Amino acid sequence: MSVFIDKNTTVVVQGITGRDGSFHAKQMMEYGTQVVAGVTPGKGGQKFEGSVPVYNTVADAAAATGANTSVIYVPPMYAADAIMEAADAGIKLIVAITEGVPVLDMTRVHPYVKEKGARLLGPNCPGLISPGQSKVGIIPGRICTPGPVGVVSRSGTLTYEIVYQLTRAGIGQTTCVGIGGDPINGTNFIDALEAFEADPATKAICMMGEIGGTDEQEAAEFVKRHMKKPVVGFIAGQTAPPGRRMGHAGAIISGSSGTAAEKIQAFEDAGMGVAKRPIDFVELVKARLN
Amino acid sequence: MNIHEYQAKELLRAVGVPIPPGDIATTPNEAETIARGIGKMVVVKAQVHAGGRGKAGGVKLAKTPEEAKEKAQAILGMQIKGLTVEKVLVTEAVDIASEAYVGIILDRASKKPVFMVSPAGGIDIEEVAASTPDKILKLPIETRYGLMPFQAMRLGFFLFDDAAKARTASKIMQQLYTAFMANGCSLAEINPLVVTTAGEVIAVDAKMVIDDNELDRLPVIAALRDESAEEPSEVLARDASLTFIKLDGNVGCVVNGAGLAMATMDLVKYYGGDPANFLDIGGSSNPEKVVAALQIITADKSVKAILFNIFGGITRTDDVANGIVTATKANPLTVPIVIRLTGTNEEIAMKILTENGFSASKDMDEAVQKAVQLATGGQAS
Numbered sequence: 001m002s003v004f005i006d007k008n009t010t011v012v013v014q015g016i017t018g019r020d021g022s023f024h025a026k027q028m029m030e031y032g033t034q035v036v037a038g039v040t041p042g043k044g045g046q047k048f049e050g051s052v053p054v055y056n057t058v059a060d061a062a063a064a065t066g067a068n069t070s071v072i073y074v075p076p077m078y079a080a081d082a083i084m085e086a087a088d089a090g091i092k093l094i095v096a097i098t099e100g101v102p103v104l105d106m107t108r109v110h111p112y113v114k115e116k117g118a119r120l121l122g123p124n125c126p127g128l129i130s131p132g133q134s135k136v137g138i139i140p141g142r143i144c145t146p147g148p149v150g151v152v153s154r155s156g157t158l159t160y161e162i163v164y165q166l167t168r169a170g171i172g173q174t175t176c177v178g179i180g181g182d183p184i185n186g187t188n189f190i191d192a193l194e195a196f197e198a199d200p201a202t203k204a205i206c207m208m209g210e211i212g213g214t215d216e217q218e219a220a221e222f223v224k225r226h227m228k229k230p231v232v233g234f235i236a237g238q239t240a241p242p243g244r245r246m247g248h249a250g251a252i253i254s255g256s257s258g259t260a261a262e263k264i265q266a267f268e269d270a271g272m273g274v275a276k277r278p279i280d281f282v283e284l285v286k287a288r289l290n
Numbered sequence: 291m292n293i294h295e296y297q298a299k300e301l302l303r304a305v306g307v308p309i310p311p312g313d314i315a316t317t318p319n320e321a322e323t324i325a326r327g328i329g330k331m332v333v334v335k336a337q338v339h340a341g342g343r344g345k346a347g348g349v350k351l352a353k354t355p356e357e358a359k360e361k362a363q364a365i366l367g368m369q370i371k372g373l374t375v376e377k378v379l380v381t382e383a384v385d386i387a388s389e390a391y392v393g394i395i396l397d398r399a400s401k402k403p404v405f406m407v408s409p410a411g412g413i414d415i416e417e418v419a420a421s422t423p424d425k426i427l428k429l430p431i432e433t434r435y436g437l438m439p440f441q442a443m444r445l446g447f448f449l450f451d452d453a454a455k456a457r458t459a460s461k462i463m464q465q466l467y468t469a470f471m472a473n474g475c476s477l478a479e480i481n482p483l484v485v486t487t488a489g490e491v492i493a494v495d496a497k498m499v500i501d502d503n504e505l506d507r508l509p510v511i512a513a514l515r516d517e518s519a520e521e522p523s524e525v526l527a528r529d530a531s532l533t534f535i536k537l538d539g540n541v542g543c544v545v546n547g548a549g550l551a552m553a554t555m556d557l558v559k560y561y562g563g564d565p566a567n568f569l570d571i572g573g574s575s576n577p578e579k580v581v582a583a584l585q586i587i588t589a590d591k592s593v594k595a596i597l598f599n600i601f602g603g604i605t606r607t608d609d610v611a612n613g614i615v616t617a618t619k620a621n622p623l624t625v626p627i628v629i630r631l632t633g634t635n636e637e638i639a640m641k642i643l644t645e646n647g648f649s650a651s652k653d654m655d656e657a658v659q660k661a662v663q664l665a666t667g668g669q670a671s
Contacts, residue, residue, distance in 0.1 A: 077507055102474060102503045103396055107433040110401045126603075140603045140633070155549020157601045160633070161654065164601070181548060183398045210549055213398045236552035239537070239559045240568070247533045247548025247570040249503065250398070255416050260556075277560060278553055279655055 001201035002130035002175040003150065003192070004093060004119070005069065009134045012037040012058060012067040012091070014074055014082050016048050020097070021073035024138050025052070028071075031141040033134045037061035058082075058089040069093040071127060071136050079123055080105035087116035094186070095136050096122035103249065106184040113186065120186025124249070126156040126178035139163075139176060147172015149285060150196035152189055153208035154181050154215075154248070158236060162208060162278050169282040171289070174202045181248025183212070189219035197227050204230045204288045206281055207272075211237035212251045212258040220266035230288035232273035232281055235260045291500045293514045294337040296379045298496040301473055305465045307480070308492045312381025321362030324380040325355040331383040334361040339519050340371040348375060351383055376518050384494060385487040390449045391415050392463065393479030394431075394470045396501070402430040403470060405437075405463065407445050411482035437467040449483075450491075458491040459483070473511050474504025523586050530582035532571055539564025540594040541665045542587035542625075544580070546571050546605045554599045554658065563662030566593045571605075580613020581620075588623065595626050595665035599654060602633025611639035615646045626664045630657030 011028065015021035016038025025048060029035050037055060038048045044056035055061040058070065070086040072079060072095065079098040086094045094113065101123045113120045121128060127137010131144040138156075143164040151166075151173055153159040163176055177192045179185060189207060196202045209216035216235065223231050238260040240246050242253040253259050267274050273284040293301075296314045303309050311328055314337070315321040325332045336348030343349050348370050352358035358380055368375050389412035397404040408426045410418050419426055427448040431437055439460075446460030462483065470478040477499040484494045505512040517525045527534030533548065537555075541563045545551035548570050555565035567587065571579050587593055600610050610631060618627075629650040631639055636652070643650050651657045 076503060100503045100506075102507070103476060103501050104403075104433065104471065104474060104504070107396075107402055111432070111434065138604060143633075153549070155547065157545075157547025157603060157605075158549030158553050160603050161550055161553070161601050164632075183396070184401045208549070210552060215398075234553075236549050236556060239555045239565055240552060241535070241537065244535050244568075245502070246535065246552055246568055249501075251548060251552070277557055277655065 001199050002133060003195035003199050003202070004121075004128055004175060004177065005130050005134045005136055007133040009069050009136065010034045010036045010065065010067045011069045011071055011136055012039060012061045012065065014039045014058065014070055014072045014086065016040055016052070016054060017043050018073055022048070024073065027141070028135055031135045033136060036065040036067050058085045058091065062089040062091060067091065069095065069136055071095045071097065073097055076100035076102070080109050083109050083120060084112050087113045087118040092118055094118055094120045095125070095127045096120065096186075097125065097127060097137055098122070099124040101182065103182065103184050106182070110184065110186070121177070122180040122182070122185060124182045125180030125185070126159065128175060128177045130175045131173050137178065139178065143167055144176060145172040147174070148201065148203035148289060149173050150192070150199070150202040150205040151176040152192035152196070152205065153178055154210050154250070155208055155236065158208055158278070162206065162234070162281050165279055165282055166206070166285065169286070171282065171285055174199060181210070181250050183250040189215050190222045193219060193222055193227060193231070197229055202229065204232070204285055206285060207231055207233045209233065209235050209263055210248065210251050211235070211240050211246065211253050211260050211263075214258070216263040217266040220270040220272065223272055224270040230273065232275055232284045232288065233267040234275040234278065234281065235263045291502055291505065291515055292339040293498050293500060294339070294377070294516060295335065295496055296337055296377075297514050298478070298498040299493070301469050301498065302465065302480070302493060302496055305469045307462055307465045307469075308490065309496075310382040310384055310492060310494065312379055315362055315378050315380055316366070316376065318359040318363040318366065321378060321380045322355045322359035325352060325358035328380070328382050332358050332380050333383045334358055334365055335379045335381065336365050336368070336370060336375040337377040337379055338370050338373045338375055340373055343370060346370045373519060384484055384492060386484050387487045388485045389482035391418070391479070391481045392466060392483050393477070393481065394466060394475070396476040397430065400430045402432060405429040405431060405445055407448055409449050415481065431467070433471070437464055455485065455491055462491065462493070473498065474501050474508050475499060476501045523589060527569070527582070527586055530579060532569060532579060532583055532586070534586060535568040536590070537565055537567050539566045540592050541661050542566045542590065542593040542596040543599070544569050544571060544583045544587065544596065545599045546601065550599065550601055554597070554654070557654065557658045558597070558662055561659050561662045563665055566590055577609050577613035577616055580610050581617040584614070584617040585621070588621065588625070593625060595628065595661045596623070597657060597661035598627070598629040598631065599657065600631040600633070602631065602636060605633070606635050607631040607633055607639035608635040608642060611642040614648065615642060628657050628661040628664065630654055
């Protein structure tokens with residue numbers, strides 16, 4: 001079992017003929033993901049890698065292939081439109097990899113996607129992977145292995161680091177979900193935690209947050225009130241100065257709010273395990289699996 | 291991106307917000323000329339990206355053009371929170387009867403722009419929010435509909451009982467919202483919104499922060515960036531498409547990915563060191579980016595050791611290795627370097643490094659500990 005994606009997930013790649021889109025479409029296909037269609041306006045009728053049909057619109061792609069998931073690699077200024085196009089075409093899971101989407105665009109996207117009943121992951125996220133079944137996005141497949149741990153994170157490479165350390169220690173994953181580093185995104189920690197709680201195969205959850213906003217505090221409250229499964233948390237940015245955007249648009253301490261200290265405190269108050277270093281996840285998770 | 295008060299005022303004036311006349315001066319003589327043109331008492335205001343300008347002595351009243359020149363002389367070149375004042379705004383002084391606060395912030399929790407208004411203006415709105423939250427009205431705006439007239443009126447009447455003033459204020463709310471959306475803001479505020487003794491409603495100070503992600507489609511706004519108001523190393527980094535933030539420590543960090551970069555800094559601290567910077571070389575790194583990163587880090591004389599932490603996913607670790615070799619051949623290092631890399635093409639990367647006399651670790655904790663030890667001479671706190 002897994003959350004959000006599994007071996008039956010069928011994927012349309014928006015921006016499949018672009019540099020990033022084509023590279024990662026190939027990687028997903030090599031991993032075993034069912035990539036059933038691509039979309040690039042003006043290139044409809046072509047075949048990608050000799051096998052995947054390319055369409056001009058997501059509506060055409062969805063009608064012809066029945067794809068239920070979309071992954072977006074289009075440039076930032078077109079990403080909001082691409083997300084809404086996917087939602088309009090009836091796609092149920094939309095994974096927006098694109099970094100640099102104007103935040104005001106997302107204020108329009110968010111209610112639209114909600115009304116259409118779709119789930120959005122991202123933008124500015126690495127996507128997700130259910131090891132051994134399917135990957136949608138850019139998480140390197142070889143660092144993951146199937147197992148009982150759910151992973152949810154705001155970061156890309158930090159997630160890879162921790163998943164890699166878990167895998168090396170023989171701890172596999174049900175699904176790794178990257179929710180992205182933007183201030184306004186789709187799926188949040190609570191959505192992922194709720195899904196992991198409901199997934200029988202997931203026995204423990206690793207959650208990697210960072211400075212900025214209050215998502216981690218709200219997630220900690222959710223853990224305290226609604227979760228039976230153990231959760232181990234980590235916060236990046238303990239040494240970050242206030243008022244500076246630390247790479248991710250959402251990673252900024254505003255005034256005195258959004259600090260690592262207050263988030264770690266919220267984790268502790270919720271009875272979660274707290275990893276001080278990335279490597280600490282291994283022992284903390286092991287203890288909770290036994 | 292931060293813009294200066296005078297720039298924010300120009301953007302607001304363009305949409306009709308009433309703003310006292312004024313202009314920007316870079317010399318005392320220019321300040322005098324502007325004050326003469328205004329022909330009334332003026333305020334001379336330092337233009338720097340820092341709060342608390344008034345407390346720091348960067349805002350002064352001047353009754354005459356000569357006095358404006360003197361005040362400009364005193365303010366130009368002064369340091370406010372480590373930033374040198376290069377420009378002053380010379381603007382007409384107004385007789386204040388009362389002050390209100392009007393702002394819009396892009397709110398993460400509601401995923402909407404949120405209006406915040408308060409009749410208690412002129413002071414830090416965070417303090418008002420903490421001590422007297424009933425004095426603030428917060429109103430989230432659905433951007434698909436925009437600010438509706440009844441909402442603007444509600445905001446206006448929260449500030450003023452007088453209908454005429456409330457109407458004027460509601461018009462200013464509409465204008466501020468228009469400017470907020472058109473200029474890709476993440477924050478826009480008028481603080482204070484002043485009622486003058488003559489009964490006029492007028493914006494006396496303004497602040498705007500632009501979402502960096504908007505700059506590609508707003509070239510006019512992007513051109514407002516004042517590089518003289520930024521750390522030179524950060525300007526250099528941006529030109530090389532690197533994200534760099536200077537800090538006070540002595541372990542120079544080069545990392546791929548923002549989350550891993552923060553976690554690396556934290557780990558430096560965990561092992562008793564202090565990071566000299568945040569530096570993210572990004573996802574699809576090429577050797578040139580690594581060369582630029584090393585240039586920026588080695589220019590910082592407080593750096594005593596350099597730490598590379600690369601987890602190759604999209605990033606090819608052999609690109610990073612080639613960058614290190616190229617950069618250090620051109621400019622031999624004077625401080626020790628510790629390299630940790632793993633992931634895509636790590637065997638090739640290790641071979642490149644070994645052939646050029648470098649060693650590398652695959653373990654993050656081991657590498658960080660070593661870098662801290664080298665930077666502190668074994669004296670880690």
